[in-house]
Amino acid sequence: MNNKHVIVIGAGFAGLTAARELQTAGIEYHLVEARDRIGGRAWTDDRLGRPLELGATWVHWHQPHIWAEITRYKQDIVASPVVDRAYWLADGELKSGTEAEMDAKLARPMEKIFEGSREFFPEPHKPLLVLDEDFGASQELKDAFLAADAASVLDPLEDGDFTQEEKDLCNAYWSAGYIGNPATGSSLMAKQWAALCDHRLSLVDEQTLRYKLVNGMRGIYNNIARDLTGEIRLNTQVAKIEHHADSVTVTYANGTSETADAVIVTVPVGALSHIEFSPALPEGSQKTIEKKWNSTGFKAWIKIKGHHNIFGYAPQPNVVSVLRSEYFEDDDTTICVAFGADHTKIDLTSVEDAQKAIDQWRPDLEVVGVTGHDWVADDYSGQAWATLRQCQFTDGWHHFREPSTALHFAGADWANGWRGVVVDGAIETGISTAREVIDKLRAAGSNADLTQVA
Structure with missing residues (x-):
């Protein structure tokens, strides 16, 4: 096991927890991340006058892997508000009632x-x-x-x-x-x-x-990063991965390359087409990359005048499908979270677009701000959370969990449990994939020792 080294691609929850697991086992590693920040599709950023989750947001004590991190780093949770009034569009009519x-x-x-x-x-x-x-x-x-x-x-x-x-x-x-x-x-x-x-x-x-989370997702991913002793290289985009039985060579967009004993790729399906694999991935994996997941939508934060505790539902083809109040600000505004199925139908910086969405439930409310991140248009994600098309549950994600070389995959896209909407699955696969790598490297080390003795 001496001098074994692993490259972890991606510094989201899967990559960070995989690196921590490797570190605990005494295996050298470093992380490379294409973005200029860590966290991946979990990103707490200061927008609209407060910290907001541009990606993953909600947690729960029934999600075992994220709850372990909440416990480890002594983070607190807070409940989203119980709604005073719900509005829903049904059969062409606007209806309302309690939640x-x-x-x-x-x-x-x-x-x-x-x-x-x-x-x-x-x-x-x-x-x-x-x-x-x-x-x-x-x-x-x-x-x-x-x-x-x-x-x-x-x-x-x-x-x-x-x-x-x-x-x-x-x-x-x-x-x-x-x-x-x-x-x-x-x-x-x-x-x-x-x-x-x-x-x-x-x-x-x-x-x-x-x-x-009271401190946001960054209260977790920043703490994990602080526990790591290995290098985290930001702004480092991977162009090609050559993978063999017991080694890999990773080539970066700047033309440099390096060799390691294994690689753990935490890039989501939507962005895998930007990486060349040699030899090519199996047919099942290639088909999934080509079709991508069912994840074509968006999450937005919409700020409205006044304090309004509301919940809205609207079916297709309405642009925003679900809206609910999340934060009541000191400047007498409310920040609502909104979700829709098609990222091309909204400009996440347009107050006018946000106002149209609000108008379908409450045309008397005034939008004063909107923000979000278009994850589907982001070259480093190409999707929001992983949701499966028809037939992809039994013929899709699991192809990436069957390693035959020193190439391994981790991330919420391949989780056994929570693949979508929460970060629990990312942590699950970060840990389990790292353990697969650790076991494989230990076995290779033991075989080498036996050969030397013989």
Whole structure:
């Protein structure tokens, strides 16, 4: 194991935790990051007069990996506000009521969408367990699982007596949840979310949109970085990776290159096309990179005059699908978070665009500011959080978790648990991939020692 060295590409949560794991095992490493900052798609920045999460935001004690980091670095959480008034567009009409009343209207169709989650995911962190021959699932269950992957999240509502209001509410909900068009997203992702949340809609909502960090995500990723002794090279873009059984050569955009015993790539699918792999990645991985995920949407922060505790839902083709109040500022303004399925339909710097979104629920409110980051247009991400197209649950992400050389992948895109919306999956794979590398390097070192003795 002496002098073994690993290059970690990407300084988001997956890369940082992978580096920390390597460091604990005594393996030399360094990180390279294309951006001028750490954090990846978790980015706490000062905007609209306060710290805001431009990427990942919400955390929960039922998310084991991020909760361990919250505990380790003594961070505090705060609840998002309970809404006074909810507004939803349904069957072409604007309706309103309490948050509880809106949630009650979602309960019946969501139960249908989550149907099968217990049978499909008996162990939620083993997402393909029912297809494992050793598990012994019936052929009927396997066929149902594959059929669910080929169906969209909204397809279950086509059978039954669901009202247009129920369908529109679910359309809005999953346009935000899938951060893309729900009509093309695999229904299995929603069912796995349910399994990760005790099959309860209330807990799905609580885990994905209720609790956030007082100090922001930077309160975690900056602390992890401070614990690292290895070098973190910012503004360092990777152009090519040559990978072999026991070595890799990484070439950078500036033409320089270096060799190591292994590489851990934490670049998301949306940006992998910018890296040349030699030899080429397996066909399944290449197909996923070409098609990308279902992640085509955006997250925006919209600042309005006055204190207004509101929640809004709007189905496709409305630009903003979900809006809710998050911060009530001392200057008598409210900052709301907003999600939509298509990043090309909004300018995240345009007050006019933001005003149009607000007008669909409350035309009496005045927008005074808007901000966000277009992750889909960002060359270093090419997507927001990882959400799966139809058939990508069973033929997509797992191809990157089957290393045959010294090339390894980590990141939320390949997580067994939370692939989307929260950072838990990124940490999960940072740890597990680093352990795979550690075990492989230890085995190689042991074999070398035996050879020397012989």
